[in-house]
Amino acid sequence: MNLDITLVWAAIIGFGVIMYVLMDGFDLGLGILYPFAPDEASRDIMMNSVAPVWDGNETWLVLGGAGLLGAFPLVYSVFLPALYIGVFLMLAGLIFRGISFEFRFKSQKNRHWWNRAFFGGSVVATFAQGAVVGAYIQGFPVEDKVFVGGPFDWLTPFSVLTGLGLMAGYALLGATWLILKSEGHVQDWAYSITPRLLLGVLAVFALVSLWTPMVSVDVRERWLSQLHLIWIFPILAMACAAALYRAVKQRAEGRPFIMALGLFAFTYLGMIASKWPVIVPPDYTIWDAASAPESQVFLLIGTVFVIPVVLAYTTWSYWVFRGKVRVDDGYH
Amino acid sequence: MELDPLLLSRLQFAFVVLFHAIFPVFTIGLASYIALLHGLFYKTGNSAWDRLALLWTRVFAVVFGMGVVSGIVMSFQFGTNWSNFSQATSNFLGPVLSYEVLTAFFLEAGFLGVLLFGRHKVPEGAHLFAALMVALGTFISSFWILSANSWMQTPVGYELIDGQFHITSWSDAIFNPSFRYRFAHMVMASFLTGSFVVAGVSAWFLLRKRDVEANKKALSMCLWLLLILAPAQAVVGDFHGINTLEHQPTKVAAMEGNWETESDVPLLLFALPDKAAQSNSLELPIPHLASLILTHDVNGTVPGLESVPRDEQPPVFIVFWSFRIMVGLGLAMIATAVAGLVLRRGGRVYRQPLYLKTLVGMIGAPFVAVLAGWVVTESGRSPWLVYGVMTHAEGLTPSLTGGMALFTLLGYMAVYAVVFIVGIYYLTRVIRHGMLPESDDIHGEVERPKRPLSAAHTPFDDSDMQEAKS
Ligand code: HDD
Ligand code: HEM
Ligand code: HEM
Numbered sequence A: 001m002n003l004d005i006t007l008v009w010a011a012i013i014g015f016g017v018i019m020y021v022l023m024d025g026f027d028l029g030l031g032i033l034y035p036f037a038p039d040e041a042s043r044d045i046m047m048n049s050v051a052p053v054w055d056g057n058e059t060w061l062v063l064g065g066a067g068l069l070g071a072f073p074l075v076y077s078v079f080l081p082a083l084y085i086g087v088f089l090m091l092a093g094l095i096f097r098g099i100s101f102e103f104r105f106k107s108q109k110n111r112h113w114w115n116r117a118f119f120g121g122s123v124v125a126t127f128a129q130g131a132v133v134g135a136y137i138q139g140f141p142v143e144d145k146v147f148v149g150g151p152f153d154w155l156t157p158f159s160v161l162t163g164l165g166l167m168a169g170y171a172l173l174g175a176t177w178l179i180l181k182s183e184g185h186v187q188d189w190a191y192s193i194t195p196r197l198l199l200g201v202l203a204v205f206a207l208v209s210l211w212t213p214m215v216s217v218d219v220r221e222r223w224l225s226q227l228h229l230i231w232i233f234p235i236l237a238m239a240c241a242a243a244l245y246r247a248v249k250q251r252a253e254g255r256p257f258i259m260a261l262g263l264f265a266f267t268y269l270g271m272i273a274s275k276w277p278v279i280v281p282p283d284y285t286i287w288d289a290a291s292a293p294e295s296q297v298f299l300l301i302g303t304v305f306v307i308p309v310v311l312a313y314t315t316w317s318y319w320v321f322r323g324k325v326r327v328d329d330g331y332h
Numbered sequence B: 001m002e003l004d005p006l007l008l009s010r011l012q013f014a015f016v017v018l019f020h021a022i023f024p025v026f027t028i029g030l031a032s033y034i035a036l037l038h039g040l041f042y043k044t045g046n047s048a049w050d051r052l053a054l055l056w057t058r059v060f061a062v063v064f065g066m067g068v069v070s071g072i073v074m075s076f077q078f079g080t081n082w083s084n085f086s087q088a089t090s091n092f093l094g095p096v097l098s099y100e101v102l103t104a105f106f107l108e109a110g111f112l113g114v115l116l117f118g119r120h121k122v123p124e125g126a127h128l129f130a131a132l133m134v135a136l137g138t139f140i141s142s143f144w145i146l147s148a149n150s151w152m153q154t155p156v157g158y159e160l161i162d163g164q165f166h167i168t169s170w171s172d173a174i175f176n177p178s179f180r181y182r183f184a185h186m187v188m189a190s191f192l193t194g195s196f197v198v199a200g201v202s203a204w205f206l207l208r209k210r211d212v213e214a215n216k217k218a219l220s221m222c223l224w225l226l227l228i229l230a231p232a233q234a235v236v237g238d239f240h241g242i243n244t245l246e247h248q249p250t251k252v253a254a255m256e257g258n259w260e261t262e263s264d265v266p267l268l269l270f271a272l273p274d275k276a277a278q279s280n281s282l283e284l285p286i287p288h289l290a291s292l293i294l295t296h297d298v299n300g301t302v303p304g305l306e307s308v309p310r311d312e313q314p315p316v317f318i319v320f321w322s323f324r325i326m327v328g329l330g331l332a333m334i335a336t337a338v339a340g341l342v343l344r345r346g347g348r349v350y351r352q353p354l355y356l357k358t359l360v361g362m363i364g365a366p367f368v369a370v371l372a373g374w375v376v377t378e379s380g381r382s383p384w385l386v387y388g389v390m391t392h393a394e395g396l397t398p399s400l401t402g403g404m405a406l407f408t409l410l411g412y413m414a415v416y417a418v419v420f421i422v423g424i425y426y427l428t429r430v431i432r433h434g435m436l437p438e439s440d441d442i443h444g445e446v447e448r449p450k451r452p453l454s455a456a457h458t459p460f461d462d463s464d465m466q467e468a469k470s
Helices: A005-035 A040-050 A054-069 A075-084 A082-103 A109-138 A159-183 A184-215 A219-226 A233-247 A255-275 A293-320 B005-045 B046-079 B081-116 B124-153 B170-174 B179-207 B210-247 B249-256 B289-296 B316-343 B346-349 B355-381 B402-433 B445-450
Strands: A278-281 B158-161 B164-167 B267-274 B281-288 B384-386
Touching: A005 A040, A005 A054, A005 A109, A005 A159, A005 A219, A005 A255, A005 A293, A005 B249, A040 B289, A054 A075, A054 A082, A054 B081, A075 A082, A075 A109, A075 B046, A075 B081, A075 B445, A082 A109, A082 B046, A082 B210, A082 B402, A109 A159, A109 A184, A159 A184, A159 A255, A159 B005, A184 A233, A184 A255, A184 B445, A219 B170, A233 B210, A278 B164, A293 B164, B005 B046, B005 B124, B005 B179, B005 B355, B005 B402, B005 B445, B046 B081, B046 B210, B046 B249, B081 B281, B081 B384, B124 B170, B164 B170, B164 B289, B164 B402, B179 B210, B179 B355, B210 B249, B210 B316, B210 B346, B210 B355, B210 B384, B249 B289, B249 B355, B267 B289, B267 B316, B316 B346, B346 B355, B346 B445
Parallel strands: none
Antiparallel strands: B158 B164, B267 B281
C-alpha cells in the first residue's frame, strides 16, 4: 500500500478540529455575547437558536479527544498533562454552559443565575481553548515522549493573548450566526456589534502574527524560508474579513456568517502550514506521534464510512431547524 | 504533608466515573422506554401514551444533559491523570473509544435535537425515528465502552512491544472473555433502573390520584418487565461471577471474603474482612453455599486471597461489602417484582398504599446497586489497571503532582455537587408538575410573557406548586 495512512489521519483529525472550532465556536460565541444582549427576549432567541444543535457541536470535541488517542496518542498523552489545569477549567466551563441550556428553560425566578452560568462557562471554556493554541505554538518540554514541564508552563502572556483572541473570534462567529437566525431588533443589534468584534479579531491577529516568530524559532525559520507559500493563507483570511465587513454594510444575512467561517478556516490553515509536519512542538512530527499502523487502519475503515453518514444527519438536523428563530419557538 | 498523586488520581477517577455512570444507566433504559411510548402512540393514537412520552422526554433531556457534560470529562481523564496508561494502551482504547464517538455519540446528538425540539417541525414518523435512533445510540455506546473496560479486566488479542500494547486480533480483543457477561449485566441493569424509576414515579402519581389511567398503564408495563428482568439479572450475575472466577480469581476471593484456597467454602452473610490480619472477624456463614454458587458443586474449590502476595490483593473490605450491597438490592428487587404479581389480583397493585410507597422508595435502589457493582468490578481489579499486565502506579501521569491532582479533585467535586443538587431539584419539579391534559403547550416557558396566566406555564422553581396539585 503506497498511501501514507498517517497523512490521511492528519487530514481527518485536522478536519475534526476545524469542525469543532467552527461549530462550537458560534454557540460559545453566543454565550460570550449573552450579557450584552438588548433584553431577555433576545437571550431566549439566542439560546433557542443553538439549543437543538449544541450537543452535536460539542461531540466534535469528544471526537478530537478520542481520535487523537486513536491516531496520534503522543499528542493526547503530552498535551493533556501539559495543559492539566487549563483542561480542567475548560471542562468546568463546558459543564456549566451545558447544563444551563436545560436548566434555564426550566427556571423562572433563578433564570439570571443560568444566564451567568452560560456566560461564565462560555468565557472560561473559550479562553482555555485559545490559551491551548498559544501553548501549542510555544511548544512543550518533552523527554522520551513524556511531558516534563510544570503545571503553569502553558500560561504565558502570549497564551493569554491567544485566549483573548479566540474569545473575540468566537464572539464574531456568534454575532454573524445571530444575524442569520434572527430578525428585528435582535438582528439590528447583531449587525451593530459585528464590525467592532471584527476589528478586535484583526487587532489580535496582527499582534499574534508579530509575536509568534519571537516565541517559536521554527515558525520564524519557516516564515522566512517559505514566505511565498505561507502568505497565501493570511491573505485569504484578510479577504474574508473585508468581505465580511462589506456584507454587514449591505445587510446581507447569510454572507457574514460564511465569511466569518472563512476567516477562521484560513487562519487555522495558516497556523498548520507554519508548523507542519510537527504535531508536538518543537520536536515530534505526525509520524513520531502516530499509533501502530494496524490501529490506524482498523479505525480508518470505519471512519471512512461513518463520517459521511454523520455529516448527512448533522446536515438534516440543521435543515430541520433552518430559518429564523422566533420568540415563541418554544421548547419541545 | 506529602500528597500522593496516585491515590488522589484514583479517587478522582472513581469519583468522576461513578458520577457519570449514574446518568447513562438511567438514560439507556429511559431512551428505549420513550421510543416505545412514541411507538405506542403512533400505533394506537391513545393520548395517554403521548402524555407519558412528553413527561419522560422532559426528564430525559435533563438527565441526558448531565450525562453528556460528565461524559466529556471522562474522555479527558485518561490523558490528564493516566498518560502513561493512555500511551501504552492507545492502540486498542483509541480506536474503540473513537468508534464509540463516531457510531454512538454522533447518532445520539444528531437525533436528540429533533426528539426534543422537533415535534412540530418533522412528520410524526420522523419524530419516532429520531426517538429510536437516540435509543440505539445509547446501546452502541455501552457496547464500545464496556468492551474497552472488559478488555482492561481480561486483556487478550495483543502482544507487548516495548511496553506498548499492539493488537493482534481485533475480534478477540473487542469480544474479550468477560465482555458479553458485562454487557448483558449492564444493559439489564439499565433497564432495571429505567423500570424502577418509571414504576416509582407512577406509583407516586397513583398515591395522589393524578392521571390515573396513564399511570396505571405505565405501572403495569413496568411491573411485567421487572418480573422478567429482576430474576434474569441474578442469573446473568451468577454467570458473570463464574466467568470472573476463571479470569480474576483474586477478585472473587475478595467478593467472598475467602482468605485460604479450599473446597467446601461457606457463603458469608456478614463478616468484617481485615487485610492486616489476613482473616475475617464476626463471620456469619452458610455452609457450602459459596462453593455451590461458584462451582455448582457443594465441594468445589474456591481460590483464596493468600494465593497472591499481600500487595497484589484488592481492598477486600470494600469489594466484599459492595458486592453484598448489590446482591442484596438485587434480591430486594426480585421480591418487589413478585409482590407486584401477587397484588395484581383484584387490581390491588394500583391501590395498596404500602406497596405504592415501597415502589417510590425503590427508585434509588438500582442506582445504588449499579454503583456498588462498579466498585466491586473496579476495586476488585486493583492493583491492576490492565489485569495482570500494568498496575495503577505504572499508568500514572509522570508530571502530575499531588497539588495538581488535589486541585482538580476538589474542583470536580465542587462543580458536580452543584450540577447534582440543581439537577435533582429540577427533576423533582418536572415530575411533580407532571402530565398535563393539554400536552402540547407544556414547557413553553419561553412563551410565558405572552400568556402569563396560562396554567401550563408553571415555572419550576416557584415555591408554591398548587397549580400542579389541582
Ligand atoms: C454503560 C454505559 C456507559 C459507560 C460505562 C460509560 N458511558 Fe459515557 N455515556 C453513555 C454510556 C456509558 C451514554 C448512555 O451513551 C451517554 C449518557 C448520556 C449521553 O449523552 O450518552 C454517555 C455520554 C458520554 C460522553 C458525552 C457524549 C456526547 O457528547 O454526546 C462521553 C465523552 C463519554 N460518555 C465518555 C465515557 C468514558 C470515557 C467512560 C468510561 C471511562 C464512560 N463514558 C462510561
Ligand atoms: C460507568 C462505569 C464505570 C464505573 C462506575 C467505574 C468505576 C471505577 C472505580 C470505582 C474505580 C476506582 C477503583 C480503585 O481505585 O480501587 C475505577 C478505576 C478505573 N477505571 Fe473504571 N469504572 C467504569 C467504567 C470504566 C471504563 C469503561 C473504563 C475504561 C475504558 C474504566 C477505566 C478505569 C481506570 C483507568 C481506572 C483506574 C483509576 C483508578 O484506579 O481509580 N472504567 N473505575
Ligand atoms: C442479584 C444478583 C446479582 C449477582 C449475583 C451479581 C453479580 C455480579 C458480579 C459477580 C459482578 C462483578 C463482575 C466482575 O467484575 O468480575 C457484578 C458487577 C456489576 N453488577 Fe451485579 N449482580 C447482581 C445484581 C445486580 C443488580 C440488581 C444490578 C443493578 C441494577 C447490578 C449491577 C452491576 C454492575 C453495574 C456491575 C459492574 C459492571 C460489570 O462488571 O458487569 N448487579 N455483578
